Amino acid sequence: MASYSSYSSSKLLFRQLFEKESSTYTYLLADASHAEKPALLIDPVDRTVDRDLSLIQELGLKLVYALNTHVHADHVTGTGLIK
Secondary structure: OEEEEEEEEEEEEEEEEEEEEOOOEEEEEEEOOOOEEEEEEEEEEEHHHEEEEEEHHHHEEEEEEOOOOOOOOOOOOOOOOOO
């Protein structure tokens, strides 16, 4: 089961998403004050891409960027699965 913690202010939406099997965190950032609510997904995991995209849609965000901060030796990144 995925867990997350969150922070939001009038401008920043932040979600910390956890993938239990690889003990990996994915981060979702968005400008909630902007009309289009542009979002950035950091270090997505291949196993949780559907979860992450569902959350983005549920929150009414527009995914603009997905990025990897480093190479993951213990799991495959999910950025290639996001279109």
